[in-house]
Amino acid sequence: MTDKALDARLVVRRGEFELDVPLEAGAGETIALLGPNGAGKSTALRAVAGLLPLSEGHVAVGGREFDRPETDVWVPPQDRTIGVVFQEYLLFPHMTALDNAAFGPRRKGKGKAEARAIARRALERVGLADFADRKPRRLSGGQAQRVALARALALEPTLLLLDEPLAALDAATRLETRAELHRQLGEHEGAAVLVTHDPIDALILADRLLVIEDGRVVQSGSGPEITSRPRTEYVAKLVGLNLFAGTGEGTAVRIGGGFPLEGAEKVDGPVFAAFPPSAVALYPQRPEGSPRNTWEATVTSLYRHGDSLRVNLTGPVDVAADVTPAAAGSLALEPGLTVWASVKAQEVHVYPD
């Protein structure tokens, strides 16, 4: 066991589903758990908080064991030095913001005046000192979320757990609250683990990302490490890349069905090949002097994506292409239409599996 802020191996079985995820964080570090629906992110966070017992493995925070089924170690949630900001952990509606924030310290045995002083400092930290006497129904969504954060920080936790802390907020409030949370996490001396669906939240708020799919870690690393080299379809979609697993043969990558994709780098053996949708050009007929990566494809769907149109195509390879509205108009793109797609070899990034 180490004195890391968080040292855990989380094994939780819930019916058919099994989570098995190692999770470590140093002091001051923020880890984001990212993954599709049902991947096990909330299960992981709940296991750390003590809301779900481990089936196997261990949870230690600041060198103290909270859960280890093997040796019957179990510390209940309220006795863990962990602050939680969970969506469903709403504020107590009958208490003021100050009393909500003082609740934790009171429970931990602080006197009323001391607990309130701690709570006041926590509200100041999140910029809500002037709202101390308000009850939750008189707070906006963003303010309520900041009070929830103040309530968690008032415990001076070794570890902060945040489950989709920004998901319920509208776009403008989200931006503001994200910036505030970023500042708070920067100042927080303990570690933090954040669960999110949103890659932007993860990239902005976390030092390290753990991508979980089907109960397992499929990729981990810093934001740039993950976005530059996606290893699963989910991550590729998340960062908006077309991704294929295949076998490198010289500069070509043979992907599913044997389709040869010409790449920029020469890598032999199991590889990934990735390119952005903006690298895919579409033509009504086979283009003249065709670059080698040219194929016939059928439009399956199209939708607005920022300033361009995202076109999903099926064919020997299924890809997404981004085209300008003008190009989409001149090609008369619609589902079912057959077009020619091409990608320059220089745009295909190849890296080892």
Ligand SMILES: Nc1ncnc2c1ncn2[C@@H]1O[C@H](COP(=O)(O)OP(=O)(O)OP(=O)(O)O)[C@@H](O)[C@H]1O
């Ligand atoms: N009470 C339960 N009993 C049995 N299985 C459950 C229970 N709650 C969740 N599960 C299963 O555990 C798995 C992981 O769920 P979890 O909520 O941890 O995923 P998640 O990654 O947080 O998903 P989401 O992003 O949708 O919140 C799912 O397959 C789910 O069906």
